[in-house]
Amino acid sequence: MNSPAGQKLPYWWLYCTVFLTGASVMVIELLGTRLIAPFYGASLYVWASLISVTMIALAIGYYAGGHWADHAKRTGLALIIALAGLLTLLIPWMTAPVLLATDSLGLQMGTFTSTLILFTPSLIMLGMVGPFAVKLATDSLSGVGASTGSIYAVSTVGSVVGTLLLGFYLFPRIGSREIFVGVGLGLFVLATLVAFFERKHISLRYSLIPVILLALPGVMLSPGGLSPSNAANLPANAVGHAAQPYQVRFERESLYGWVRVLDNSVANMRLLMADASTIGAASISHGENLMTYQKIVELIPRLAPGIERALLIGQGAGHMATDLLQFGITTDTIEIDPAVAEAAQNYFDFKPTGNHIIGDARYEIRKLQGSYDLIILDVFTGGAEPVHLLTEETLQQIDDLLSKRGILALNFVSFLDTGENIALASVGKTLAQVFMHQLIFISELGVDFNDFIFIASQHPLRIEDEQLSRTQQAWLESRLLTIDNSRGLILTDNFNPLEALQTRKSEHYRQLIVETVGTSQFVR
Known part of the structure; x- marks a missing residue:
């Protein structure tokens, strides 16, 4: 040069x-x-x-x-x-x-x-x-x-x-x-x-x-x-509208997303959101959990008496850890986003009952020492899919942390499609590679787009238990579901097309959220 x-x-x-x-x-x-x-x-x-x-x-x-x-x-x-x-x-x-x-x-x-x-x-x-x-x-x-x-x-x-x-x-x-x-x-x-x-x-x-x-x-x-x-200044037909106005109570931009707490005083509802996913909902007046699928998970201690120690992967608003405490169960929690953990403690009255871990679950569970009687995997919301947490290898790591009578509860959002949804069948088929027994419950009756709760273990599971009232048994039995896993794929670290299989779910879920809180809540 x-x-x-x-x-x-x-x-x-x-x-x-x-x-x-x-x-x-x-x-x-x-x-x-x-x-x-x-x-x-x-x-x-x-x-x-x-x-x-x-x-x-x-x-x-x-x-x-x-x-x-x-x-x-x-x-x-x-x-x-x-x-x-x-x-x-x-x-x-x-x-x-x-x-x-x-x-x-x-x-x-x-x-x-x-x-x-x-x-x-x-x-x-x-x-x-x-x-x-x-x-x-x-x-x-x-x-x-x-x-x-x-x-x-x-x-x-x-x-x-x-x-x-x-x-x-x-x-x-x-x-x-x-x-x-x-x-x-x-x-x-x-x-x-x-x-x-x-x-x-x-x-x-x-x-x-x-x-x-x-x-x-x-x-x-x-x-x-x-x-x-300021999306509010745009034409109304451009931003959509919510049934009731939402007020931003908390907002934090973290490494993992845009975390907000939104209040709807008219509907008496408080939402915890990460980007375009709702990861917690409670009444403003009493702090009562409004997530139906979580109420199913909260009945597990009655299905499997003797649970003393639990692990919640995907803390969210922390309601499940709080509700398990009434059964004397100490719950360790893992939450990847510190902003979510902050919002849960300040706006949803979450108080850790066990170890409170901030980090990616796939990394953190390698460092944990078992054994847990119950592990709840609650990270598959309507939004983005952390697919690395739903593979045969991850489930094997989770099984290694469970006690001999331990149970895994996994929440998954998808369409039922009259039992022919490949994504849903793939979850069941992948769970079957690690766990000998599973039950599947649907959260809302008569609705195709839903939360599906998989209960898996190495021992038989029954919902007929004396600790459940007749009303609770009937409520669970009405939500019991059978899925043909033969249509599914085994999800592994090497091959996991779950996100592609869930594209329609993501689009539909996003539309539901927009109709609820308004498009203007998602533009910055």
Whole structure:
């Protein structure tokens, strides 16, 4: 990289530029999940859409950047970076209207289309930086290979650093909107510095003036980008409506989702939500649990007398652990999201009765010491599926923690489809690989979309027990279900298509939640 006069040019600034823009690409890509997930859920479709859109945008950027670099006379890197900054600052403003506009497209196309609209423009501009930098760093054909390799290597290192910085430091401390605004403003600062350094190639007035002109609206956009989108100002037919208004009592953005507590004083209902999933519901007046399926689980101590120690995987609002205490049962709880744990204690009066563990269940159960008389696996809500917690291998780990008379209770949300739902059959078939006996209960009678409670153990299970009243026995018997497991698949760590099998469930559940609390509760 020598000048015609044989003197070294200070190209260190060029490497700093591609390093920082490479980091910006990954920050925008990863932050995209936190803007899309509250509306469409944190599913595989969100990640697939973001990765695909990033690749599409970078490919377009590489191509366009190369042509621009070959033909540009009075524009350079500074303008490209400034445009990227402005387009990044527009993302928080555009999120609400774009998500609402794509809502009718369904889960898969809605996720992809909204991601394409929101993130493609800024990522295209950032993709253009690499080819332009190669052009500036190359003085002769003999050095083009080394220049290209160096530029893209430094950009990739920047992407790695940006990913680690966001995941390990920024996101646990700063909200996603604040980070978006910080990246946008940072790109304007970088563009100003680049305009100064590339003055050897482009007159400063041609490079700096466009940056300033773009920075002015960018700075004006910044304060609005720090606040959640006001969906209430959109047309009523665009946001939908809830039967009754909900008030936000608690809101926290965590590493795992957007956690909120919503109150409906008219209906006397308090909801605990993570992104677009309801993971707890109680009456405001008395704190009474309103989840019917949990009432089935709470009858297990009467089905299997002698339970002393339990484990609840997926604490949620903590009602089941609280209700088990009336039987003298100490319950350890595992909850992946510290924001959910905080909301449960402050708004649902949850008080741990055993060990209170914050972490991913698949990792944490490896460290636990059995034996438990009852393990409740309650993580398969209507929203995203943590499929790694429903495999033959996971169930085997759970069985290893159970006592000889231990019982597993697993809640699963799905359609019944007259007993022919493959996802539901797959749960039963996978459980049968580990447990010799199982009972299946349906939560709400006469409803196709439902909570299904699987009770599994290594010993026979009966609901005819003297500790159950006739009313309780009749109530359980009316919900007893038989499913043909032969239609199902055995879910393993190697092969687990559960999320794909549950696509219709996710779309239907999301529509039910929107009808309940209103679309405006899911746009930010």
